[in-house]
Amino acid sequence: MSGDDWLRKDRLPHIWCAGCGNGTVVNCTLAAVDEIGWQRANTVFVSGIGCSSRAPGYVLTDSLHTTHGRAIAFATGVKLADPSLNVVVITGDGDLAAIGGNHFIHACRRNIDLTVICMNNQIYGMTGGQGSPTTPMGKLSTTTPFGSVEPAFDLTELAKAAGANYVARWTGFHVKELTKAIFSGLSTKGLAFIEVLVQCPTNYGRRNKYRSVTDQIDYMKTHSVLKQKADRLREEGNELPEDTIILGEIVKRSLPAMGVRK
Amino acid sequence: MSRVEFWQGNTACAEGALAAGCRFFGGYPITPSTEIAEHMARSLPKAGGVFVQMEDEIGGIASVIGASWAGKRAMTATSGPGFSLMMENIGFALMTETPCVIVNIQRGGPSTGQPTMAGQGDMLQCRYGSHGDISPIALVPASVEEMYSLTVHAFNLADIYRVPVFIMADEIIGHMRERIEVPDKVQLSERKPVIDPTHPFRAGCDLIPGFPTFGKGYAVHVTGLTHDDRGYPCTTNPEMHEKLVTRLFNKVESVRDEISLFETINTDSKVVFISYGAPARAVEQMLHDHPEAQIGHLRLKTVWPFGERCLSQFPNAEVFLFPELNLGQISREIERHTRIPVISIPKIGGNLHLPQELWEITERYL
Amino acid sequence: MRLVIDEVRCKGCNLCTLVCPYRIFKPGTIANRKGILVPVTDRPERCTNCRLQKIYGRTLCGMCQMICPDQAINWVNEEVYEPHRVVVED
Known part of the structure; x- marks a missing residue:
């Protein structure tokens, strides 16, 4: 595979901790970008601030590492000014759901032709493990020392409600499915949103009883259910446990999109 | 040759931007600058440009910076409260040396203040508002004619020096109607080409690096972090930070007498x-x-x-x-x-x- | 094609040991110069997917490479195996 050709090899090894899932998402993204046949010269990676947002710095294309939460707004400018560029936004849960929530829902509403990949590690990793809008109820972080008391954000439902053309959720374990989902996202006209649950052993796992990297992967593996199965179970009148992670393609449609290459 | 018009200051500003080749406007409506956005919304699509009304001023300036990197001359227009929101991304534009034009039709402040009245209370904010040591360029028009000519000049300065350039007008100039002679052609300057593609942020003795437009194969990494000549983050090296910020500061300060118009x-x-x-x-x-x-x-x-x-x-x-x-x-x-x-x-x-x-x-x- | 782990990039997270269907990767026991326990490959020639890649012209399984967050797993080309010629002495 030639995903390796897309890497800035002189910058590796990267800054992420051992076992961090962000690197896996970069692999899957680059594999999908390579598969779809985009050229390095007309692909732009945009990101905000946070662990996830360091990713474009390791990709050998034009890359824009912007201010906290504003990645989608910057990407909107790039895409509308030159629709011939393929724009991928790599962002994190704090970046996208907290400070950048407004830009996110409006990009979904505009259905602008971007692919947004959210590396959701359910914590603010770079600043040392503070609670984020996606930290599940009861989970520990440095700012939720007695367990988070706020309900967590379901980003895929948000994107769906706001009007994105493609919405999917996978985890850092399901690499093949994730690559396929990113491929579908890249080929979708309009906003494609792919949420990836990734493990954060240093700041999330350590405080929440996942002793090793593989423990958190195991948790994601055993607690995830495909959307089709979840729908079927619900139809049959079964209650899904609250911590179930619903994976798969949440929505795929072709609403009018903006900034599509002519 | 020229034609005579009877324009409002804001209209002259928008027309000046169009004449200067501005093909992207991203902004958010705010009194008393809204006429600029309205005029651009009408005129830009006809000129092959893009107008986008963003969800807030932060998104407005962000989209302008993005469009500038995609190779367009881009601008936004706002007033006091929106200008305050833009501060972080203005710092980003200064750090990444992004040419763009920001029009601030000043009103009475602080806070929401007097939306329909004139003020000049943002003059220090545009110089010192964003954190860190920065040195932007700010032009102040005093007539409708200057709203036109200084806007054109602002785009040229932005492209030459790779900095955000402010038009710090006020509500009186923005809403005043005056006779204006509109020239048929204006003088435009171009962005400097990249000399060394492997070190896109390396500057010569003029302290200004060439502009690596997105989509031309430079594979440039643009970051608001302290970066080296290649554009790669280099945040813990004190010498690197000093060298970069001093260059960004002196790039404008060393030519202040050339830039200065009076x-x-x-x-x-x-x-x-x-x-x-x-x-x-x-x-x-x-x-x-x-x-x-x-x-x-x-x-x-x-x-x-x-x-x-x-x-x-x-x-x-x-x-x-x-x-x-x-x-x-x-x-x-x-x-x-x-x-x-x-x-x-x-x-x-x-x-x-x-x-x-x-x-x-x-x-x-x- | 033979699997190799790039010791410079590897940070020793052992995710490869989790996903390999042939259990080629074993958690490392000896710390390298950076103090990282790089996993070791246990008879990597057992991986059929690696060996058949060239014939099929595409990555067959590749789970270890895809999940490796440090981009440390790659394949190198191997010379075709040549049986040693037996020289019979007169």
Whole structure:
């Protein structure tokens, strides 16, 4: 595979901790970008601030590492000014759901032709493990020392409600499915949103009883259910446990999109 | 050849931007700058450009920076509260050396203040508002004609020096209608080409690196972090940070006398008015009313960077009188550059200084 | 094609040991110069997917490479195996 050709090899090894899932998402993204046949010269990676947002710095294309939460707004400018560029936004849960929530829902509403990949590690990793809008109820972080008391954000439902053309959720374990989902996202006209649950052993796992990297992967593996199965179970009148992670393609449609290459 | 129009300041600003080749506008409606956005929304699609109304001013300036990297001349227009929101991304534009034009039609502040009244209270904010040591360029028009010509000039300065350039107009100039001679053609400059693609942020002796437009195969990494010549983050190296920030600062400061634009009247007089923006018109009216009194006038068109050369145009000056629509923001800057007393004539509340008022103050010093 | 782990990039998270269907990767026991326990490959020639890649012209399984967050797993080309010629002495 030639995903390796897309890497800035002189910058590796990267800054992420051992076992961090962000690197896996970069692999899957680059594999999908390579598969779809985009050229390095007309692909732009945009990101905000946070662990996830360091990713474009390791990709050998034009890359824009912007201010906290504003990645989608910057990407909107790039895409509308030159629709011939393929724009991928790599962002994190704090970046996208907290400070950048407004830009996110409006990009979904505009259905602008971007692919947004959210590396959701359910914590603010770079600043040392503070609670984020996606930290599940009861989970520990440095700012939720007695367990988070706020309900967590379901980003895929948000994107769906706001009007994105493609919405999917996978985890850092399901690499093949994730690559396929990113491929579908890249080929979708309009906003494609792919949420990836990734493990954060240093700041999330350590405080929440996942002793090793593989423990958190195991948790994601055993607690995830495909959307089709979840729908079927619900139809049959079964209650899904609250911590179930619903994976798969949440929505795929072709609403009018903006900034599509002519 | 030129044509004569009767335009509002905001219309002239938008037309100037179009003439300067601006093909992207991202903004958010705010009184009293909305007419610029409205005019761009009508005109840009016809000119093959893009107008986008973003969800807030932060998104507005962000999209402008993005569009600038995609190779377009891009601008946004706002007023005080929106300008405050833009501060972080203005710092980003300065750090990443992104050319863009930001029009601020100033109103009465602080906070929501007086949306429909004039003020000049953002003059220090545009210089010091974003965190860190920055040095942007700020132009101040005082007529509808200058709203046009300085907007064109702002785009040229932005592209030459790779900095955000502010048009710090005020509500009076923005909403005033005046006769304007619109030139058929304006002079445009281009962005510097990249010399060494492997080190896109390496600058020559002019301290300005070439501009690696997205989509041309430079594979440039643009980051707001402290970066080296390749554009790669390099955040813990003190020498690297000092070198970068000093270069960004000196890039503009070292050429401040070239950038600095001003107009002078009666350069040998003892009492000299300094002004910029709308108060300049009150001063001019007063000079017109009292031709017998030898009163000098220095009208600044460029406030930042401040070129102190303009003060030496008045060798006989004994006092500088400085009317401003704020509590004396730029008069403090003048004091830093001269031993001659600077008398600030502040006025806030939205009304312009009356020529009569200025004359009464002038008489004390004649 | 033979699997190799790039010791410079590897941070020792052992995710490869989790996903390999042939259990080629074993958690490392000896710390390298950076103090990282780089996993070791246990008879990597057992991986059919690696060996058949060239014939099929595409990555067959590749789970270890895809999940490796440090981009440390790659394949290198191997020379075709040549049986040693037996020289019979006169």
